[in-house]
Amino acid sequence: MSQVRPKPVSQQADLLTVDSLRVSFGREIAEKAVVRSMSFSLRPGRCLAIVGESGSGKSVTARALVGLAGRHADVHARQLSFDGTDLIGLNDRGWRRIRGNEIGFVLQDALVALDPLRQIGKEIGEGLLLHGAVSSREELAQRVIALLELVGVPEPETKAQQLPHQLSGGQRQRALIAAALALDPRVLIADEPTTALDVVAQAHVLALLEETKKRGKALILISHDLAVVSRVADEILVMQRGEVVERGTAAELFKDPRHPYTRQLLDAVPSGRPRGSRLSPSTIVRSPGRQTQPPVQSLPKSRPILLEATSLVKHFKGPDGTLRAAVDGVSFELRSGETLGIVGESGSGKSTMARMILALDEPDEGAVQFAGRPWTTLAERERRARRRSISIIYQDPLGSFDPRWTVGRIISDSLSSDVETRRKRQERVIELLDMVGLSQALLDRRPLELSGGQRQRVAIARAIAPNPAVIVCDEPVSALDVSIQAQVLDLLGDLKDHLGISYLFISHDLSVVRHISDRVIVMRRGRIVDSGPTEEIFRNPLSEYTKSLIAAMPRLVREQEIGQSSTILEEGIA
């Protein structure tokens, strides 16, 4: 790329200086501002990570740095400057000169941030046109393709002509980064750039960011996941409720976390923790309600087969009219009391399989047997009565709740009709809420009024309400912050122990699957490429694909390991 001005990494002057930044909205008092006394400075070729859960103020901080905190935001700082230019009180025109040109901003949600009706190339080229950086159409096209190449999008010429929905999630995210890099800004701010991506795509994007840093850019990385930032970040700020509670290098923080919140975030990362150990500090499930079983520890082999899929095939018609096999001859069995993890990147056919197991989609070939009896081949009328034995937990709990219904009604609707009186149903609902760690004060709330973690807990309560034998969990934690994810994983583990439920746990996140599963199936393009007991799969994976997935897992990287892990990663990508 010709337009990359070589900037010496040794240049020690601060590029971005923030001193006592405060952002508040409306008439909030200073102590309640969304961001309070935030200070840091950033040099070229360095990466600062801001880590914290949703609502901690990290995104607002990032937006304030590019003057996009919003019209109602009140931004104060003792100093806020970019390369000697004071950013406080800058007018719109001043900001436009800085934004894109000097500070690039990568938005969180690649699908939303890209205009669905515009070609990728146009989106990337827009900044170049606006700032008059190109003189001709040909030059623009060349620059766009060079940018796509730089961020590692395959077939850049073709992709530049395509619309966002024709690209995969990882490619979209990279296109966004390309758009942010178009004007060769000196600072790049990335807000949760890898959330919603599967592990492989995530590893690619992180490698790209690391490379960008090595080329002399100053990087601000925002994430809820310490493991994600640990490889790239030179300094980490841990934010909680608008304040920086701890700061330090990755190595310092991981070796000796001072603040309890940092420790909590570290504990929440499932990779590198013993399988099945507790990830969250919350108390375990109270009052299991019915029979208290001893934790399941016996050999899975001795247990009866609950769910058996034999050579499932499902085709979908592609946009060009040809049939494409989303699931192509998948067989597996789920034993009673067992957790079977199904791993694969997006588009590998995991969710299609979940729908077939729930008998919401009919397989084109093959069949599922449930408890030794036919399941998918039954007529809907015969199946209906037994449907409650298989529950589901979705990735997006909000979409799976009727927005008009209260929490109480949602859970009660799922109770078996054996619970007859109103009073008994009510009692059972409260008991279920208690089991998932929610207060009964939420009974009359509607889904929109709940936090992400609360919603997923309600979804779990609904799933266990009919006393199912199997729960299909379709990416149940991928939309959650790491700390909330830890709580939900712990909850699922506790419920399994207490209620003897079997899980079919579908996820793109290997560390999560490894943490919770007894056995694992790895899927790719509709086929099973690896399967076996969890430890075995992770210790010596058979297929190259599984190996690359494992290599791409985000880990908490301590300083001495940094060089080592990036080589693993590059191998994984190659």
Place this chain on the structure above:
Amino acid sequence: MSMLAEVTVSRPLRELLAFARHVPVRVAASLIIICFFALAAVMPKVLQTHDPFAIDLRSSLQSPSIAHLLGTDQLGRDLYSRLLEGAGQSLAIGLGATALSMSIALILGVAAALSGGVFDSILSRIVDVLFAIPTLLLALVFVTVFGPSVLTEVIAVGIGTAPGYARMIRGQMLSIKGTGYVEAAKALGHPFPRIVWRHILPNAMNPLTAMTTIGVGQAIIWASALAFLGLGVAPPAPEWGALLNAGRNYVIYAWWLEIIPGLAVTAFALSVTIVGRHIQARLEGKS
């Protein structure tokens, strides 16, 4: 003891006040306008200052004054009284036509969305064809054939506006049919009719409350347009559209004959819309 009595007596009143305090000013104002016209529709005599049909050529085309609040027309009839006299017919047309078109649209839209397949295609094409004919043209033909009256206007406007609603209802139903919560209900083993009744219909109807209230105002305007073209309710009746039509010839000398009936249509339509929106927001729990 006496204090306790005082508390219990004034409680309903206080609750009413507390409730009223939560109602935004625009909604309260809209409610007052609706109540006023509704009263006029039911008992026009109570609010009238003059006989709406009494001709008094000595005071023709007078501008609004104390004697004639909204002025008089070319025959010296009191516009204010005539406006109230016409409220009944206009409101009947507005509400009747909307009720009719919503009913037709519900049947067509729900049937199309739930049946799917060939039946859906046939119904949708019929609706498309109806949609392609301008509402006014359809209404014109209908009124010409069956002769002008309140009932034919209701039917004409009702049928004319139905295709748009039918399409919207079908689209709503289809999008709700594909949501996660419908699938979740299926996975729970609920029979389909129950899912339709408890999830699909209520959620699909949600945007309809607002559409209906907007529709009432729209229907009055359609009816006025018909009357304006001389196909409205027979001349002596001071239906709002007829008033607009009659005022047309004098608009240069007597602006009030044109502007005031127009404002009455707008005010009522706007009020119904504002109240409808408020009710919808309340139902959705957003307040």
